[in-house]
Amino acid sequence: MNIGNRQFEKGHTYVMGILNVTPDSFSDGGKWNDIDNALYHTEQMIKEGAAVIDIGGESSRPGYTMITDSEEIQRVVPVIEAVHSRFDIPISVDTYKSAVAKAAIQSGANLVNDIWGLRYDHCMAEVVAASGCACCLMHNKTMPDYENFVEDMIRETLECIQNARNVGIAQDKIIIDPGVGFGKTNEMNLSVLKHLEEFCSLGYPVLLGCSRKSVIGNTLHLPVDERLEGTLVTTVAAVMSGCRFVRVHDVQANVRTIQMTEAIWGAE
Numbered sequence: 001m002n003i004g005n006r007q008f009e010k011g012h013t014y015v016m017g018i019l020n021v022t023p024d025s026f027s028d029g030g031k032w033n034d035i036d037n038a039l040y041h042t043e044q045m046i047k048e049g050a051a052v053i054d055i056g057g058e059s060s061r062p063g064y065t066m067i068t069d070s071e072e073i074q075r076v077v078p079v080i081e082a083v084h085s086r087f088d089i090p091i092s093v094d095t096y097k098s099a100v101a102k103a104a105i106q107s108g109a110n111l112v113n114d115i116w117g118l119r120y121d122h123c124m125a126e127v128v129a130a131s132g133c134a135c136c137l138m139h140n141k142t143m144p145d146y147e148n149f150v151e152d153m154i155r156e157t158l159e160c161i162q163n164a165r166n167v168g169i170a171q172d173k174i175i176i177d178p179g180v181g182f183g184k185t186n187e188m189n190l191s192v193l194k195h196l197e198e199f200c201s202l203g204y205p206v207l208l209g210c211s212r213k214s215v216i217g218n219t220l221h222l223p224v225d226e227r228l229e230g231t232l233v234t235t236v237a238a239v240m241s242g243c244r245f246v247r248v249h250d251v252q253a254n255v256r257t258i259q260m261t262e263a264i265w266g267a268e
């Protein structure tokens with residue numbers, strides 16, 4: 001598939017580097033809020049091997065405070081414009097609000113990364129379709145209410161895909177994300193990681209976002225700043241299962257992990 005002017009081939013896992021321009025993100029809130037720091041961090045991630053930069057202006061951590069569309073636009077648009085003018089790299093905007101997505105696309109974003117799979121804002125799907133941009137549809141629920149977890153998650157993901165296709169979003173513009181940490185218990189999050197191959201078998205590029213998340217903290221009983229090794233294990237699982245992207249904070253370590261895993265996995 002293409003995102004912006006770059007093609008992302010099957011058979012390789014790419015790194016999406018996280019750039020949070022928020023004061024309250026669970027891991028790095030406030031570190032990259034001003035333009036100079038955001039550009040510095042973007043440059044570092046590109047040097048370390050990031051293939052996409054994902055820019056978010058509202059935290060989605062548990063218990064986050066929702067902000068207005070205008071405040072989110074004020075946070076992300078100047079950063080997107082600066083990154084777009086300075087670097088030749090595809091830009092993702094992490095938002096579930098159509099007004100923010102529209103402003104971000106006009107400012108240079110090439111991908112809309114929606115944690116609600118285009119289902120929160122009824123205008124979002126039309127905005128994405130009209131733009132011709134790629135989108136990432138994440139599985140999410142308000143409560144972890146399932147009859148058969150894996151089967152239900154896959155069925156609900158297929159419903160999101162069908163909704164996107166119904167409004168004219170091209171098949172080759174859709175990425176899917178199983179939504180680790182969203183609408184799932186800790187045991188369910190581990191089950192997602194165990195069943196990644198089933199998710200990848202749906203025929204769409206899969207993005208896995210586990211970087212520093214609570215499933216790692218709960219499993220290893222570690223604070224957020226000590227979850228790198230656990231994150232790298234999830235990246236190995238992503239590569240071995242066929243995921244096309246991993247969304248991470250620590251770019252260099254994850255790029256190296258991918259390179260080593262692919263070398264082993266591709267050996268005779």
